[in-house]
Amino acid sequence: MAESAWLAERFEQQRPYLHSVAYRMLGSLSEAEDAVQETWLRLSRADSDEVDNLAAWLTTVVARVCLNTLRTRQRRREEPLDTRVPDPVITPAGPDDPEHSAVLADSVGLALLVVLDTLSPPERLAFVLHDMFGVPFDEIAPMVDRSPATARQLASRARRRVRGQAPPVDTDLVRQRAVVTAFLAAARDGDIEGLVAVLHPDVVLRSDGGATRARHTTVITSAREVAEQATTFGRFSPYARHAVINGGAGVVVMASGRPLSIMAFTVHDGRIAEIDVIADPERLGRFDLSAFAD
Incomplete structure (x- = not known):
């Protein structure tokens, strides 16, 4: 024994x-x-x-x-x-949180x-x-x-x-978050040119919408197309909570205590190079997102 x-x-x-x-x-x-x-x-x-x-x-x-x-x-x-x-891997820890350095040390980007x-x-x-x-x-x-x-x-x-x-990644989380904040503001305002300005020309957007899309992952690979797609998300931007996702900047979108999506951003040279989105309700239900609730 x-x-x-x-x-x-x-x-x-x-x-x-x-x-x-x-x-x-x-x-x-x-x-x-x-x-x-x-x-x-x-x-x-x-x-x-x-x-x-x-x-x-x-x-x-x-x-x-x-x-x-x-x-x-x-x-x-x-x-x-x-x-x-x-x-x-999602955490609400911020850049000034003592846990953040440990999160980054053990992180691997999406x-x-x-x-x-x-x-x-x-x-x-x-x-x-x-x-x-x-x-x-x-x-x-x-x-x-x-x-x-x-x-x-x-x-x-x-x-x-x-x-x-795999694109190189900016390591300064504060700068990453500033880029993501600019993205969210431009999406909220329907500002296509503002969105294009913060997106890398070869940006890749991957989005898992779940059963409504036959569980397929949608992939978009053009800055203007991603910008146009982002404007459809704009009405939800007020519900976006900043998060650290796999050591980088991201957001959890919550409305009335219900998760709508998780968005992870890969930022390179001050612009967004990749966006990974999970909007599948089944997958969202597997994560503990209570820290982001109202």
Whole structure:
């Protein structure tokens, strides 16, 4: 019993790290939690005397669980489009909040998660574990049944795609928020030119509207088209509450205590490069947004 309690305590110490790995692997908060729980179940059934390095053992197990989930997702083709809006990590913490630095330290932008979704499962595993968590390739190789050299190549291919597709991000949250505030004001006023001015020419808008759109993710890739779309949102801008979403500026739109949408913004060089929107009522219901209620 004492050994079981000791093992459970050690696992709980590793839980935040394991969840971070799983979230980056899967882009889904619920699937990440399931992967971490499955890892605990496997540990509870394992012979602890054969586990020399618990942290490495847990990393291997959670990575393999996530790899299987990605492969199953790929086979089932669960998403109707190649692009989806990943689950966001939302907090009302502001730039002066002491918790904010911790949020940024453990954040990964939605724009990057979207690119990670385009990788093959082995590429994603190699990139996430090596580039984000510093796991050596000789430890990654057995997870994907490849040699260390091949694991290195997988991460290299993934890295090139990430660099080519994920926009650089401004790190000053105050500046990000100022750009988002200007966007909301222009949307409220129906100011097309004002909106175009704060949007990158190649801005990408992804929006998951849920069942009303057959669960498809709408993608718009032109500043003027995004501006025109934003004006239809303008009447809701008074209900937008600033939030930190995956370490960056975002808003939660609430009316009469009911969430209408979550919007995450990727800001680069003082302009909005990407907007990720979740307006699907089913998905919105999975998040605890009580901090943003009236």
